[in-house]
Amino acid sequence: MELRHLRYFVAVAEELHFTRAAERLHIGQPPLSQQIQALEAELGAQLLERNKRSVRLTEAGRLFLDDARRILALSEQAAITAQRAQRGEAGELRIGFTFSTPFTPYFATVINRYRQQFPHVSLTLHEIATLHQLEAIAARTLDLGFVRTPETTFPDAIQLTELRQDPLLLVLPVHHPLAAQKEVAVADLAGEAFVMYPKNAGTGIYIRIFRLCRAAGFIPRITQEAGEASTIIGLVAAGCGISVLPASFDRIRMDGVCYRPIADPQATTSLFLALREDETSPLVTAFVKLAEAAAQEEKRPAKPALVDNNNYE
Template sequence: MELRHLRYFVTVAEELHFTRAAERLHIGQPPLSQQIQALEEEIGVRLLERSKRWVRLTPAGKSFLDDARKILALSEQAGQTARRMDKGEIGELRIGFTPSTPFTEIFPTVINLFRKQFPQVTLSLREMPTMRQLEAVAERQLDLGFIRPTEMEIAKNIALTVLSVDPLLLVMPAGHRLSKLKSIPFRELAEESFIMYPHRAGTGLSRQVEHLCREAGFEPKIVQEAQEASTIIGLVAAGFGVSILPESYKNIQLSGVSYRPMAGAASKTTLMLAHLADDDNPLKTAFLQMAGGAKGKNLVRLPDTPL
């Protein structure tokens, strides 16, 4: 049984006239009669009663008409769904993000823009560290990941689209001796106590800060580690030490904390979108375009050592 047989039958049932039905279908009347007969033979039931003057539905034909219409409607819906999926108008997009990402300007902007333009697309947002995001993208558990530089090696099939280059900030207690400066050279931190992410947190920031401190001639004295930036900032407010975080965290306005940019061209971190280079998911492509990184452009490889 083919869908065209169902369309032929429904048209004849609506017209109750083979000639008019054939005209609607743009086929000849004899071939139409033959197709209806073939349909009846296939299912083993007479669907139409015929005479030279009239055509009537049998009881079986009336029942079959209801189901035929449902099947044709589902077929049309399936086709529309497939076409909309191919155009990226419906479906699901799975996006990972680091804890600092929601504080950036680009993240809420592109999320809101995408939701408005594709209201029937489900955005599944998952907070996770950079390393876990890269693993999830490689395993096709995520379509996109907002990540920061990391010390781990990036799989060759993962492309990175640069979104922004953000300054690093010194987070210090209010009234700290360095709060009078507009920007902070790393050498000024030689005697400070640091509160940092643990290396196991999966971010490259701790390694980057250690590297920049060594370039300034000292080894950072890490007195406390914390998994969450909000905890780090709270410990700074409590006087445990200072920390260095991406600029986006200055949006956390906690009493007793001051923020100042770090001096030096290398005192920056990058926000990127990680995605599989060979994945042509139209939803992913649309998101990349909105985020300012059209597919196939601005793709970079992350250096082995975070800058």
């Protein structure tokens, strides 16, 4: 039994007239009659009662008509779904993002636009550190990801496209002597206690801080580690040390903490879109195009706000 047999039967059942059904299907009446007879023979059931003056459905025909309509509707929907998927308009897209990414207005803009333009695509979002994202993309458990500057080697199969560049900020207690400065050089942090992500957290910022400090002539003294930026900021507020984070985290307001720009021009981190070099999925292509267009709209890197929660400036 083929889909065309179902279409033929539905047309006859709705018209209850072989000539009109044949005209509707753009085929001859004799071939249509033959196809219906063949369908009944295959099913082993009479679907239509016909004589010279009328055609009517049997009980088997009425029941078969309901199922035939459902099957045809499903086949049409399957074709539409396949066509949407080919155009990148349907399916599932698995996207990773770093801990700092949701704090950038850019990320919200991209995700909202994509949902509006591609409502039939299921977005699965995963918060994962940069290096772990790159591994997941190479292993095909993620389709693409928003990552920070890796600062280390990563799988050759990964392609990175820079979307924006953000400054790094110094996070320190409001009563710290350096809080009186409008900006702070990395060299001024020698001897300070650092609160940082663990080395194995997979964040590029860990390596970035070490490189900045070594370039300034010292190795950072890590006295406390935490896996979440909000925890790091809370530990700074508790007097456990100072920290360096991407500027997007300055949106976390916490008593006892202030943020200061770092004077060194190399104290920046970039946000990249990562994907496999051999990626051919229309879903990924459509997302990349939208993300790159949104990045072009942002002509200038975000400027950090100078905010003290205890003393707003």
